[in-house]
Amino acid sequence: MRDLRISVTDRCNFRCPYCMPAEVFGERYQFLPKPDILTFEEIERLARIFVTLGVRKLRLTGGEPLVRAEIPALVERLSKVKGVEDLTLTTNGYLLPKYSDSLKRAGLQRITVSLDSLDDEVFRRMNGRDYTKEHVLRGIQAAEEVDLRPIKINCVVQRGVNDHTIIDLARHFKGTGHIVRYIEFMDVGNLNGWNLSQVVTAREIVDRINTELSIEPALPTYRGEVASRYVYSDGSGEIGVIASVSAPFCGDCTRARLSTDGKLVTCLFAKGGADLRGPMRNGASDHQLRELIKNIWDRRTDRYSEERSAHTDLSGSAHAGRKIEMFQIGG
Numbered sequence: 454m455r456d457l458r459i460s461v462t463d464r465c466n467f468r469c470p471y472c473m474p475a476e477v478f479g480e481r482y483q484f485l486p487k488p489d490i491l492t493f494e495e496i497e498r499l500a501r502i503f504v505t506l507g508v509r510k511l512r513l514t515g516g517e518p519l520v521r522a523e524i525p526a527l528v529e530r531l532s533k534v535k536g537v538e539d540l541t542l543t544t545n546g547y548l549l550p551k552y553s554d555s556l557k558r559a560g561l562q563r564i565t566v567s568l569d570s571l572d573d574e575v576f577r578r579m580n581g582r583d584y585t586k587e588h589v590l591r592g593i594q595a596a597e598e599v600d601l602r603p604i605k606i607n608c609v610v611q612r613g614v615n616d617h618t619i620i621d622l623a624r625h626f627k628g629t630g631h632i633v634r635y636i637e638f639m640d641v642g643n644l645n646g647w648n649l650s651q652v653v654t655a656r657e658i659v660d661r662i663n664t665e666l667s668i669e670p671a672l673p674t675y676r677g678e679v680a681s682r683y684v685y686s687d688g689s690g691e692i693g694v695i696a697s698v699s700a701p702f703c704g705d706c707t708r709a710r711l712s713t714d715g716k717l718v719t720c721l722f723a724k725g726g727a728d729l730r731g732p733m734r735n736g737a738s739d740h741q742l743r744e745l746i747k748n749i750w751d752r753r754t755d756r757y758s759e760e761r762s763a764h765t766d767l768s769g770s771a772h773a774g775r776k777i778e779m780f781q782i783g784g
């Protein structure tokens with residue numbers, strides 16, 4: 454266990470159809486009530502315990518982490534936890550102009566910003582709101598100005614939706630020091646109508662980019678790195694591809710996930726998690742919580758992505774039962 458992803462809210466200001474489709478998450482959708490959500494004190498306490506079990510990297514996610522009130526105050530608490538070597542956050546970027554400075558001052562080290570396309574028509578469709586790329590580019594610029602680097606740009610690639618714009622995205626960020634990471638469209642959750650035919654494999658993404666911008670494979674920076682790295686042959690930077698569907702990496706997974714309501718989730722595709730909030734609020738000691746987490750982790754057998762073909766019928770729809778949604782546990 455090296456990496457803990459903490460979902461700080463189940464709410465989001467975007468309605469990406471592949472994650473939180475607007476027709477499901479409308480005005481009347483019931484998000485978690487406040488008492489169910491872990492407080493900053495509780496998140497910090499659990500983070501300290503996770504660190505004693507090997508965690509060195511914390512990533513705040515969601516939902517959209519920047520819609521959680523006072524988020525810099527949480528960053529500040531976590532930045533003081535001894536043993537944390539890497540403190541980062543994944544965001545859609547919309548609120549970064551407002552928060553980048555306070556996040557940096559609070560101790561955030563770097564940031565990942567999601568941006569699926571630079572074509573406004575495509576991007577509007579993919580964020581489910583009427584936001585243009587300028588909203589996100591302004592956020593990226595704000596992160597640059599306060600040096601939240603290296604900046605990673607996440608792009609989920611969906612065939613027939615944004616795959617014709619992936620080279621433009623690469624070209625835009627080539628030479629900036631930012632790392633675009635293309636993610637295969639995954640069958641997370643139950644709401645995105647996932648189908649294998651919508652997946653553009655990492656191989657195809659690499660081949661397509663390579664036709665216009667020469668790239669070559671590079672070694673991973675550390676064991677268990679989710680993205681395969683490619684560097685531009687002219688030395689002007691790198692990109693990454695995340696082959697979670699076509700080449701799963703369950704065997705190397707060192708990531709634990711903490712849901713907004715305090716469940717320990719051991720796989721992005723899990724059907725549920727183990728409640729830590731209940732025992733914590735009922736007076737469990739740090740030692741007892743540590744043992745609970747350790748037991749769950751030691752018994753972990755998840756390898757959903759490796760078994761996906763067994764879960765997937767001929768039409769390509771997963772039928773493994775209801776899974777946790779991405780916005781509840783973050784990416």
Ligand code: SAM
Binds near residue numbers: 544
């Ligand atoms: N709101 C933040 C954001 O937009 O980055 C953080 C949460 S979001 C769930 C984290 C990442 O998961 C984003 O880059 C998003 O594009 C990605 N994601 C969501 N659903 C996905 C799917 N079905 N397949 C692949 N990536 C997905």
